[in-house]
Amino acid sequence: MICGNRRISLSRTVVMGILNVTPDSFSDGGRFRDLDASLRHAESMQAAGAEIIDVGGESTRPGSESVTIAQELDRVVPVIEALNRDLDVVISIDTSKPAVMRAAIDAGAGMINDVNALRSEGAIPIAAAAGVPVCLMHMLGEPRTMQNSPVYGDVVEEVRDYLESRAAACIAGGVDKRQIVIDPGFGFGKHVGHNLELLRRLKELGTEYPVMAGLSRKSMIGKLLGLPMDRRVHASVALAMIALANGARLLRVHDVGPTVDAVRMYEAVYFD
Numbered sequence: 089m090i091c092g093n094r095r096i097s098l099s100r101t102v103v104m105g106i107l108n109v110t111p112d113s114f115s116d117g118g119r120f121r122d123l124d125a126s127l128r129h130a131e132s133m134q135a136a137g138a139e140i141i142d143v144g145g146e147s148t149r150p151g152s153e154s155v156t157i158a159q160e161l162d163r164v165v166p167v168i169e170a171l172n173r174d175l176d177v178v179i180s181i182d183t184s185k186p187a188v189m190r191a192a193i194d195a196g197a198g199m200i201n202d203v204n205a206l207r208s209e210g211a212i213p214i215a216a217a218a219g220v221p222v223c224l225m226h227m228l229g230e231p232r233t234m235q236n237s238p239v240y241g242d243v244v245e246e247v248r249d250y251l252e253s254r255a256a257a258c259i260a261g262g263v264d265k266r267q268i269v270i271d272p273g274f275g276f277g278k279h280v281g282h283n284l285e286l287l288r289r290l291k292e293l294g295t296e297y298p299v300m301a302g303l304s305r306k307s308m309i310g311k312l313l314g315l316p317m318d319r320r321v322h323a324s325v326a327l328a329m330i331a332l333a334n335g336a337r338l339l340r341v342h343d344v345g346p347t348v349d350a351v352r353m354y355e356a357v358y359f360d
């Protein structure tokens with residue numbers, strides 16, 4: 089994939105490290121402290137093997153409220169500028185707002201990760217003009233209400249059909265097919281049973297587009313094991329390995345080091 093002036097090969101598993109820059113992701117401190125903390129965290133994820141850093145300024149957790157464009161810009165742009173200046177890593181912008189996509193790309197982002205699959209008006213032309221890779225994720229509903237009562241006939245078929253139709257809309261709008269990644273959106277309008285079924289049948293999403301899986305610390309782990317957020321590392325790595333075995337090429341994770349160790353072992357067995 090061509091990510092602005094950087095490139096990523098998908099011949100090996102790509103790990104994307106999560107960098108949340110929402111106020112609740114910092115313990116305390118003002119803007120400088122936040123920026124400094126973000127940079128250090130990104131640096132440590134890159135050193136641990138992350139090839140992409142996904143910067144997000146709006147929480148997409150179930151029940152979360154939306155933020156304004158100005159708030160989101162204020163959070164992500166200085167961080168992207170600093171990462172672009174100080175690190176040699178692909179920066180992804182996690183947003184659904186076209187204005188934020190545009191500003192993030194101008195600041196140095198080389199990829200768009202959109203949980204809304206570029207459905208917002210104006211998003212596709214921005215992605216097409218920028219020529220950066222786009223990750224199109226499936227979500228049923230919107231973050232505030234998505235976990236209320238998700239209902240599917242066949243969850244895998246519905247997710248696949250949705251992602252195929254979003255990819256087709258992007259291509260029709262000028263996005264290069266080779267720059268499209270798809271993601272089933274674990275936990276986004278899905279109960280635990282839906283998530284398990286999607287993971288078990290991940291290969292049915294097809295081979296036309298590389299698949300990203302985001303299972304890290306998700307609430308399904310909390311529900312199945314009764315573990316709080318900070319004790320979900322082992323289960324997250326296990327789920328990431330199942331995703332890999334079932335065809336995922338990119339993994340979006342919080343705990344980069346443990347995931348990269350597991351990926352290397354997997355690849356030593358199957359690819360080296």
Ligand code: 9MG
Pocket residue numbers: 144148182201202203223225271273274300301302303340
């Ligand atoms: C932003 N975000 C939160 N969870 C995610 C997931 O599972 N996939 C992608 N692509 N983005 C996510």
